[in-house]
Amino acid sequence: MKTFDFAVIGGSYAGMAAALQLARARRNVLVVDAAQRRNRFVDAVGGSSHGYLTQDGRAPAEIAADAREELMNYPSVEWLHGTADDAHVTSDGWLGFRVGSETVRAQHLIIATGVRDELPTVPGLVERWGRSVFHCPYCHGYEADAGPIGIIAASPLAQHHAIMLPDWGSPTLFLNGAYTPGAEELAAIARRGTQVEAARIARIDGFADVVLQDGRIFTMNALFTQPRTFLSSPIAEQLGCSLEDGPMGPFIKVDEFKATSVPNVFACGDAARMAGNVTLAVADGAMAGFGAHRSSMI
Incomplete structure (x- = not known):
C-alpha cells in the first residue's frame, strides 16, 4: 500500500499545476495519470496549442512534457501511470483508491481527471x-x-x-x-x-x-x-461529490478554493468548470493546490 499526504488523480495541465504547488510546499505528492489529455487529438495531427501565454503555437504534448519534467525535479513527487478507481473514504477518514493492483491512501485528494467529448x-x-x-x-x-x-x-x-x-x-x-x-x-x-x-x-x-x-x-x-461533455472518471461520484449540470454537461461542484462537498477532496480543470481551456486549467490547478495545502493545516 502506498500512503501520501496528497494524491492528484489526473496528470494533465490542471493536475500538474496543483501538484507543483504542493511539491513547492515540500509535501509528499502522488500524481496518477492515465495519459488521456483532452487535447491529445490536436497532437495526433501535429496541431498547436493557442492562446496560452508564452506557449502560443506550441504542440500540447510538448507543453505537457515540459511541465512533467519540471514537476519531477521535486524529490517529494511520485508519478504513477494508470487509471484510478474504487475511490472511497476509509474508516479513519483517509481517501483510498486503487490503480491496477496498487492500493493508495492519501490524506487529501485532488481530482483533475477532465472530461470526454461526445460529438x-x-x-x-x-x-x-x-x-x-x-x-x-x-x-x-x-x-x-x-x-x-x-x-x-x-x-x-x-x-x-x-x-x-x-x-x-x-x-x-x-x-x-x-x-x-x-x-x-x-x-x-x-x-x-x-x-x-x-x-x-x-x-x-x-x-x-x-x-x-x-x-x-x-x-x-x-x-x-458543441460537444456534450461527460466526466472522464467515476472518482467524484464514487466519493459522493456533488455535481452541477452545466450547458455542456455535468461538472464537479467546488468552492473558490476548489474544495468539493466531500471533506479533504478538491477538484480542478475541465472536470470542475462549465467550460475551459489550458490557461484556465492551469489557474484552477494552482488554486486547488493552494486550497488543499491550506486545508491540511486546519
Missing part, C-alpha cells in the same frame, strides 16, 4: 476533431484566417457560436435538424452577419467541406460544434 453524429466529424473541427473559438478561431467557418449545430448552444464567430471569419450555421431558432434569435444572428442553412448534412469531406444531403458543398477553413 454530434455527423459522418466525418469525429475523424477531424482537433484537426479542423473544434469547440473553442478562443483556442482555434484565429487559425481560420478570417475565412469561411462552419458551425455544426448540436444544440441551442450553437447560437453562441453563431454570435461569436463573426469576429474570426464568415460563419455559416448549419442547423442539421438539431434545433429550430426562434425569430428573435434569427434576427440576432443575422445582425452579426452569420448565414443560416437549414438543409441536413450528409457528411464532412476533405479538410472541412460540409456536404449537404441536397448535394451542395460548403468549403470551410474550420468547423465548430
Whole structure:
C-alpha cells in the first residue's frame, strides 16, 4: 500500500499545476495519470496549442512534457501511470483508491481527471476533431484566417457560436435538424452577419467541406460544434461529490478554493468548470493546490 499526504488523480495541465504547488510546499505528492489529455487529438495531427501565454503555437504534448519534467525535479513527487478507481473514504477518514493492483491512501485528494467529448453524429466529424473541427473559438478561431467557418449545430448552444464567430471569419450555421431558432434569435444572428442553412448534412469531406444531403458543398477553413461533455472518471461520484449540470454537461461542484462537498477532496480543470481551456486549467490547478495545502493545516 502506498500512503501520501496528497494524491492528484489526473496528470494533465490542471493536475500538474496543483501538484507543483504542493511539491513547492515540500509535501509528499502522488500524481496518477492515465495519459488521456483532452487535447491529445490536436497532437495526433501535429496541431498547436493557442492562446496560452508564452506557449502560443506550441504542440500540447510538448507543453505537457515540459511541465512533467519540471514537476519531477521535486524529490517529494511520485508519478504513477494508470487509471484510478474504487475511490472511497476509509474508516479513519483517509481517501483510498486503487490503480491496477496498487492500493493508495492519501490524506487529501485532488481530482483533475477532465472530461470526454461526445460529438454530434455527423459522418466525418469525429475523424477531424482537433484537426479542423473544434469547440473553442478562443483556442482555434484565429487559425481560420478570417475565412469561411462552419458551425455544426448540436444544440441551442450553437447560437453562441453563431454570435461569436463573426469576429474570426464568415460563419455559416448549419442547423442539421438539431434545433429550430426562434425569430428573435434569427434576427440576432443575422445582425452579426452569420448565414443560416437549414438543409441536413450528409457528411464532412476533405479538410472541412460540409456536404449537404441536397448535394451542395460548403468549403470551410474550420468547423465548430458543441460537444456534450461527460466526466472522464467515476472518482467524484464514487466519493459522493456533488455535481452541477452545466450547458455542456455535468461538472464537479467546488468552492473558490476548489474544495468539493466531500471533506479533504478538491477538484480542478475541465472536470470542475462549465467550460475551459489550458490557461484556465492551469489557474484552477494552482488554486486547488493552494486550497488543499491550506486545508491540511486546519
